[in-house]
Structures are given as structure tokens and as C-alpha cells.
Amino acid sequence: MTTAAVSLGLKLSATCHMDDLLRAVRVVAPHVGKERDGGGVERIRVVMDTELMRLALLATCEMSSVVVLLPLLEADEALDADGRPVVEADLDLTAPAAKVLPAVFERTNAETARLEVDLGRRTLQVTDVSGLLEGRTVRVHASSEWTGDEGERVCAAQAVMSVCQQPVAASGSVMLPATALRSWSASARAMGALPLRVTTEGRALVAAGALEDLAGLTVLGQTMIMGAGDAPLGAPAYDGAGVAALMDLLLEGEPTGGEPARDREHSLVTEISSWLRGQHSSPHGDGIDGDEGPQGGDAA
Incomplete structure (x- = not known):
């Protein structure tokens, strides 16, 4: 789904174990490549699928590639402007943006994270929802959408x-x-x-x-x-x-x-x-x- 096809307020929301999310970031971040190598290897790909109830983080460089999968616990229904269900969000983060998550949440003892992807604004928001009241919230901006003008992307x-x-x-x-x-x-x-x-x-x-x-x-x-x-x-x-x-x-x-x-x-x-x-x-x-x-x- 391209940005042009997404209504501005469309969001995909789900929860996962906070520890799984932070460990996933720490596993993939060391394998982010350099922009000069081409193929989008300087990006961490984040795919949230509320139909399969799975979050995936992917990274690659000249020497290695890694994919981390973690289960989602609950997900909210999201509908586009025509009333059709939207079940997947696919966006890219830079390594520094992704590392903000463990930097903020590592010492909070949070158990559950709510992930909210704003498909129009291309942001990922993570909130500590472990207790009765919401805890800390972090919002990071995704990289620009990969259009293919930069060449084929390394998978x-x-x-x-x-x-x-x-x-x-x-x-x-x-x-x-x-x-x-x-x-x-x-x-x-x-x-x-x-x-x-x-x-x-x-x-x-x-x-x-x-x-x-x-x-x-x-x-x-x-x-x-x-x-x-x-x-x-x-x-x-x-x-x-x-x-x-x-x-x-x-x-x-x-x-x-x-x-x-x-x-x-x-x-x-x-x-x-x-x-x-x-x-x-x-x-x-x-x-x-x-x-x-x-x-x-x-x-x-």
C-alpha cells in the first residue's frame, strides 16, 4: 500500500511483549548496512501483520542478513476509506530511530507495548500499556517510502x-x-x-x-x-x-x-x-x- 493510497488518519494498532520488541531491535540493529552500498541496506524494515498476528524486523549488510519475528498479542481492526480491512503496515526505520526504543524503555520494566503505525504520516508510536494507566510513549518517523527509483532493493x-x-x-x-x-x-x-x-x-x-x-x-x-x-x-x-x-x-x-x-x-x-x-x-x-x-x- 503506497502513501498516496492511504487516508491521513488511517492507523494500524497492536500489542506485543515489550521485552520481545526491545530484544528484536538489539538483534537487528548491528546488521544495518551503509547507504553507499545501495539496495536500501541502511534501513531496518518493519512489517506489522495483524492478520498473521506477527511483527517482523529485517536488516541486511554486505556480510549478513537477519529477520526477527515476534507474535502480536492483540490487534485493533483498521478500515480504509472504502471500508476494506487493512491488515499490514510496511515501513522502514533508520538504525538510530530504532535504537530510541530500547534507550527509552529498557529500564522501565514495561511488560506490554502498544504499537501504532500511522500509515498516512508514516510514523511508529510505541506506548507502555503494562498498567492501568499508559506509561511512556515514543514516536519515531519512518524513512521515506522506497519507490524503486534508487534501484532494486536487497531482500x-x-x-x-x-x-x-x-x-x-x-x-x-x-x-x-x-x-x-x-x-x-x-x-x-x-x-x-x-x-x-x-x-x-x-x-x-x-x-x-x-x-x-x-x-x-x-x-x-x-x-x-x-x-x-x-x-x-x-x-x-x-x-x-x-x-x-x-x-x-x-x-x-x-x-x-x-x-x-x-x-x-x-x-x-x-x-x-x-x-x-x-x-x-x-x-x-x-x-x-x-x-x-x-x-x-x-x-x-
Whole structure:
């Protein structure tokens, strides 16, 4: 739904657990990319669906992508000017705007948050409704609507879903690049742990929370690694209820913006990993017999 098609006073309202909301922000914020990378990676996408009773926060950068899902508790009915139900709000926040929420509510001991999206003014308002009287309220303005004039947008949901489908590696020694490690370390503090499922294609899936039924906070993310194993276990990294949720969050069209640089990095990492495995399996083990290593290794 575009801004032009929305009446000025139309709002979508629902409640959720405050702790889930604040943890979701802390998990996704470290993975927001830079505007110069293109594809809208400098934005946190927020999708509130009162039909599915779910809130989703999505972020992506050159090294990783993450989708956090949390259940809504209650939702108010919203109707457009023609009397048709409106069940979804999709807007973008900057990382600083999103971080205002934990900064304000972190020490309030609030249990329940009311989320109110003004579709006309493009704002997100969060109110502490834990007690008989309303507590603190914060309103943040969304980024301008993504029109496509900036190019195709990178789809965090698609990036994560593609890794969910990759085979899990039976064994292998892997390394997490320093950039990815910094981002995921910050997310792990909010999650309490960092469960990784290594695939055979040079990626790791981060999967935590209510993975079976999405009844609670659920985190699905992917990141680049070095040194994945070759032998698959014969099962995908993840095929639970979150896959259908990721499909619901796919952007229209083929999201290609911002991917060339990421693809080049992925190709180089894959080449380095394959070369390293070849060294371990070689009868010489010292890289002689014309094995000069991966092309572009100096750039790494």
C-alpha cells in the first residue's frame, strides 16, 4: 500500500511483549548496512501483520542478513476509506530511530507495548500499556517510502531463506570474518547465545527461538564464513515454520540491488576455502606442484 493510497488518519494498532520488541531491535540493529552500498541496506524494515498476528524486523549488510519475528498479542481492526480491512503496515526505520526504543524503555520494566503505525504520516508510536494507566510513549518517523527509483532493493528475507535451503555440513572447521563477528557478537548479547548451522556453501545460518511454531521471539539470520565442510548431512539448514514467514516477507521482483559486491566477496571466500581444503587433502600438503592458491588472494 503506497502513501498516496492511504487516508491521513488511517492507523494500524497492536500489542506485543515489550521485552520481545526491545530484544528484536538489539538483534537487528548491528546488521544495518551503509547507504553507499545501495539496495536500501541502511534501513531496518518493519512489517506489522495483524492478520498473521506477527511483527517482523529485517536488516541486511554486505556480510549478513537477519529477520526477527515476534507474535502480536492483540490487534485493533483498521478500515480504509472504502471500508476494506487493512491488515499490514510496511515501513522502514533508520538504525538510530530504532535504537530510541530500547534507550527509552529498557529500564522501565514495561511488560506490554502498544504499537501504532500511522500509515498516512508514516510514523511508529510505541506506548507502555503494562498498567492501568499508559506509561511512556515514543514516536519515531519512518524513512521515506522506497519507490524503486534508487534501484532494486536487497531482500533480507530472500537472503536468509536461500541459506535455509542449503545443505548442512557434516563436519568442518570454519572461521567467521571479523566484520561479521562484531555484528553477531552484539546480536548474541541480546539473544543470549549464537547458535550456528554451517552449510556446505560457505554460509552459516543463525536460528534461535520458537523455530517450530513461531509462538515466541524467533531469529533467523545468515552470515558469510570461511572453511565450510564439504560432506552434507542430507538435510536443509532449516525447514520449519519460519520458512513460510520468510516467503510472506519477500519483496516483489528479483532483489538484485547491492548484491554484486557481496557476490564477489562470497566467490572469493569460497575460492579460498576450497583451496585451503585442497591443501589439507593434498599428499604433499605444502601447496607445491603448481598450486598457486586462489586468484585475488592478495585482496583478501
